[in-house]
Amino acid sequence: MLHKTKGIVLSTLKYGETSIITHIYTELFGMQHYLVKGVRKESKRRSAQIQYFQPGAILDLEVYQNSLKELQYIKEYQWHSVYANMYSEVIRHTIATYCAELADKLIKEPEADPDFFEEMESVFLLLDRLPSVEVSNIPVYFTLKILGKIGFSLSGKYDVTNFNVLDFEKGCFSSQVPLHPLYLKGTHAKFVHDILYCEDWTNISFNGDGRTYISRSLQNYLKIHIENFKTLNSLTVLETIFC
Incomplete structure (x- = not known):
């Protein structure tokens, strides 16, 4: 079944020649593993879309969800929040990577927790918006x-x-x-x-x-x-x- 949900990217692994498997903490389904096809492929018309799947990225997703399967599929994705500083400043990017890796290691259950999703989202938004001396x-x-x-x-x-x-x-x-x-x-x-x-x-x-x-x-x-x-x-x- 097709669903729309927000998600926070935690980690990404290469899969095949052009695809990835990404771990995303979602608002509706908790921790999920998604296959994204062709995201590393470049063409004359567009660059590779892998930049959407950096640690801490907050995305609007349209996903195929089957509770009987461990690997789900993403149909569409776009930015929910566009960061101004996260990926251009070393300290912010490093902290984002740490937070994403920690969440990826510790959160295992595919269960929705909207309150914690909101907390995690607010941390990444703060990381982008706070003055660098306060992060x-x-x-x-x-x-x-x-x-x-x-x-x-x-x-x-x-x-x-x-x-x-x-x-x-x-x-x-x-x-x-x-x-x-x-x-x-x-x-x-x-x-x-x-x-x-x-x-x-x-x-x-x-x-x-x-x-x-x-x-x-x-x-x-x-x-x-x-x-x-x-x-x-x-x-x-x-x-x-x-x-």
Whole structure:
């Protein structure tokens, strides 16, 4: 059956000579895998259409959807939102790639979640529109949002006196430093708390080394709770830009 839906591109693989298989998080169907035919083929009349399927692209789609099949088909696609800065600035493009790769690794179910779709869409739009000095917190913010989506939200709140440790094995703020090494404390724990709870999270300042350390710690948190989870390839590039 043919449906119209918005979708956010997460990853793309070459298929055959001119086609691709793309993973797209859709508003109506959740995570979906689509075959797009001829998208890499150029002609005298038009250039290849692969630019539509970059990480974070928000598209209007017309798709053939069959719940009995794992691979679906896209009939038509066009921009829903045209980015002004995302793909022309290295830091924005790198953050978009990180967010898309993280979502692609963690969201598996083909189930609609319009609220989370709206959250993901808003993150990519913010990434494009915010001043460049304000985008650095987006990777941590988006990681925390994904944790909530998949059922591993961090609980509790930071308090400088009583709850100044973030214990990743327990998934909560604690008053004691644990015996294991998987925790954050002090300013690192407070930064995570502020990103979680402050409305003005884009303006929370922190140095590049600190963000890198926190991002690595969140990856380790995922490794504890998700079998066979591996550190994202895009994280290394992200760390190079931040440091």
